[in-house]
Amino acid sequence: MQKEKDNWYASWFNTPYYHILYKDRNHREAALFMNQLTEFLNLKPADSILDLACGKGRHAKYLYKQGFDVTGVDLSRESIQHAKQYEKPGLHFEVHDMCLPYPKKFDAVFNLFTSFGYFENEVDNLRTIKSIKAELNPNGCGVIDFLNVELAIKNLVASEKKKVGDILFHIEKYLEDGYIVKKIRFSDKGEDYLFTERVKALTLTDFQEYFEEAAIELKHTFGDYHLNKFDKKSSERLILIFN
Template sequence: MPQWYEESFGEDYLLVYKHRNRQNASFEAEQITRWLQLSKQDLILDLCCGTGRHTIALGRNDFRVVGLDLSKTLLSHAVSESAGLPIPFVHGDMRTLPFMDHSFEVVLNLFTSFGYFTQDRDNQQVLAEINRVLKPEGRFLIDFMNPESVKRKLVPVSEREEQGIHIREERKIAGDFVLKEIWVRDDKGERHYQERVKMYSMDRMEAMMEQAGLTIEQVYGNFRGEPYQTMSDRMIFLGRVYK
């Protein structure tokens, strides 16, 4: 049986998440540049890059960046939208990165592109791979949902129209997972998708990163740069690996 993340990141995903725009990505890329003190000599991996919003924003500022994603559909959009920029986009699984040890100065993992796997060992393996491909004292940024905020702000059901297409989303918490059921209906019929992401608390994320050899140096609660608090929107971890 295919996993949810093998089916959900297609053309309909682009419609459902149309609100994730290039302007926001440019602002976030500017923050990342300041926070991690990026230089033009750094080789940067955008891990789970999707359509390359942040990859392209960094590339347009002449940073050396590589995008990796499992979805060939999203990667094809990234390639198309990055036309003219020397950005390699690579197809791969974040648990087994197709790169040599110590390949990158920086790894980015943005907008809850973590916790996709049911088993903790698989999610832990993603962190281990980030360590493996980073050079000594390489920097990382992992942007993850804050479970407390998710629980407080969860909207059980929402419906809307996008370009004449009906979208219905149902959300719920099931144990340690946040689940989303998505129905997309148009003149071609109705399609159904599921998203299933494992929620990890701040303490658990810190423990998993420590186990993977990732040293956290700062945690922000959003891309405005506000310090993390219990009810912050996000958990944005910045740090280094010391080998």
């Protein structure tokens, strides 16, 4: 059995299996969200965007095609190595820890697809919020696209199986110590694997407390990628826009 590293995201995101399991993500939905978001924020061609925790650059590449100057950063060296093949003037990728301010300012900072709340140390969540603030131009906006934890917990599927190609993933989900935990077990080429995803079950109130401590103003909250109003009982997402 392959053992996990101390930080689950440092091991899981760096494996090809993470991208195999999630290969069916909805690219059309992602493009729609980017269009809606950039229009709502009134971003103009050549405006600068930081894609924070960009993975292999799915959103960053689309934003570049829409005319923006995009920098994508991620802790995963393997993901950034993959993304760098797409680099060109106006599209740049770099390994970076989002707890620390990136040494440049942007018109917008996007943290997308529940790429927040991974940390074991609570202070790192606040450090990330403060770093986003430090990365924004005076009139820039930060965006965090998080899951609506109240609905996610209500609809939690305790156990399921998902076959992708020749790999059968066994997935368990549960709530533990304020985190939504997903255990992922599978075998490939005669070796057994176990990986864990842990996302802190942060509510809108939790984010508001972070923002207050970081002297950030929450401007808007939305509940889906069409930018409909947030409802904690029914919204799939919690999308926060702030500066």
